[in-house]
Every structure is written in C-alpha cells, then in structure tokens.
Amino acid sequence: MDSDAKTLTVKRLRQLSRVMDKAITIPGTPISIGLDPILGLIPVGGDFLGILFSAYIVLEAARSGAPAATISRMVLNIIIDGILGAVPLVGDLFDFAWTANEYNIKLLEDYLKFPRQRKSTDKWFVFGVLTLLFIVTIGLVAFAVILMRLFGTLLETLLKSLSGS
Numbered sequence: 604m605d606s607d608a609k610t611l612t613v614k615r616l617r618q619l620s621r622v623m624d625k626a627i628t629i630p631g632t633p634i635s636i637g638l639d640p641i642l643g644l645i646p647v648g649g650d651f652l653g654i655l656f657s658a659y660i661v662l663e664a665a666r667s668g669a670p671a672a673t674i675s676r677m678v679l680n681i682i683i684d685g686i687l688g689a690v691p692l693v694g695d696l697f698d699f700a701w702t703a704n705e706y707n708i709k710l711l712e713d714y715l716k717f718p719r720q721r722k723s724t725d726k727w728f729v730f731g732v733l734t735l736l737f738i739v740t741i742g743l744v745a746f747a748v749i750l751m752r753l754f755g756t757l758l759e760t761l762l763k764s765l766s767g768s
Contacts, residue, residue, distance in 0.1 A: 609667050609715060616660050617708050623656055624702035640698035643688050646751060650689050654740045657681045657704055658733060664711045665729040673714045677707040678732050682739055689743045691750065 625635035639656075642649040661677045669677075684703035688694040 612663055612667055613708070613712060613715065616663055616711065619656065619660060620702075620704035620708045623653070623704045625705065634699075636699055637702075637704075639684075639688075639702075639704065640695060643695055643698040646747060648744075650685060650743050650747065651740055653688070653698075654681060654685050654736065654743075657684065657707070658736055660704055660707050660711075661736070662729070662733065664707070664714075667711065667715070668718075669711055669714045671725065671728050673710050674729065674732055677710055678736055680706050680710075681736060685739055685743050689746055 622637060623639045624637040626637045628635045639653045642653045645652075658681065661674060661681065664677060665674055680703040684698070684701050687701065688698045690697070
C-alpha cells in the first residue's frame with residue numbers, strides 16, 4: 604500500500620474511531636461519547652456490532668502493514684472493551700471511558716510514523732487473531748443471553764414469592 608493510500612486509510616479509520624468513541628460532546632463538559640457505548644446498551648447484539656466495527660480497524664491496520672505486535676495490542680484493546688463492556692451496568696459505564704478504537708488508531712499512527720518493521724503482518728497471523736476475536740465475540744453474546752435468562756428466572760421467582768403463589 605503506497606503512502607497516499609495509507610494516509611487516506613488512516614483518515615477513514617480515524618473518522619470511524621471518532622464515531623465509535625467520541626462523536627458527541629456532552630454540552631458544558633469535556634466528556635464525549637460515541638456509538639460504541641450506545642450500541643452496548645442494546646442487549647446481546649450491541650456489543651457484537653461494536654466489536655465488528657473495531658475488528659474492521661484492526662483488519663485495515665494489518666492491510667497497512669502493521670506488525671504482529673501492533674495488531675496483537677489492538678486486539679487486546681478490543682477484547683478488554685468487549686469483555687468488560689459485556690458486564691451489565693458496570694460495562695456500560697466502562698464503555699464510556701475505555702475508547703479502544705481511539706487507542707488502536709494511535710497504535711496504527713505510531714507504527715506509520717516510526718515503522719520499526721517493514722515486513723507486513725503474516726496473513727495467517729491476522730486470520731488467527733480475527734478468529735480469536737470472533738470466538739470472544741460469540742462467547743460474549745452467549746454470556747449475555749445466559750445472563751438475561753438468569754435474570755429472567757430470578758425475577759420470575761421473586762415475583763412468585765412476593766405474590767405468595
């Protein structure tokens with residue numbers, strides 16, 4: 604990928620990162636929120652969509668030639684975001700503070716400013732990392748479904764005990 608194409612890619616990824624992490628500034632405060640924490644409020648599918656958008660940034664970083672170490676750190680940021688963001692209530696608050704996409708853009712920009720390794724990332728490594736990310740995402744969706752069923756069962760039991768049945 605030539606220099607102009609990389610510049611355009613980074614610009615596009617930076618815009619996506621901004622939409623996901625810091626699109627809206629809360630009036631009168633320095634606090635910004637993006638689509639990622641809002642998506643996180645949607646049960647089950649919200650976190651899945653957030654991870655998909657984040658994975659796209661990682662995929663484009665790999666296509667730009669980022670080394671395996673950079674890609675690994677990017678995926679770790681997404682996994683932290685996904686796992687902690689999946690915890691009800693606390694996870695939603697965490698999503699407002701942890702801006703994985705913004706961190707990942709900084710990692711990509713640092714690599715492009717100071718390329719320590721010219722060799723592009725091995726395609727099998729990228730495939731493996733994205734497969735791992737997909738498995739984590741499926742696990743998070745399963746966790747959310749199990750948690751929702753557990754809360755439903757607990758609520759049903761509580762309502763039955765309160766009604767005296």
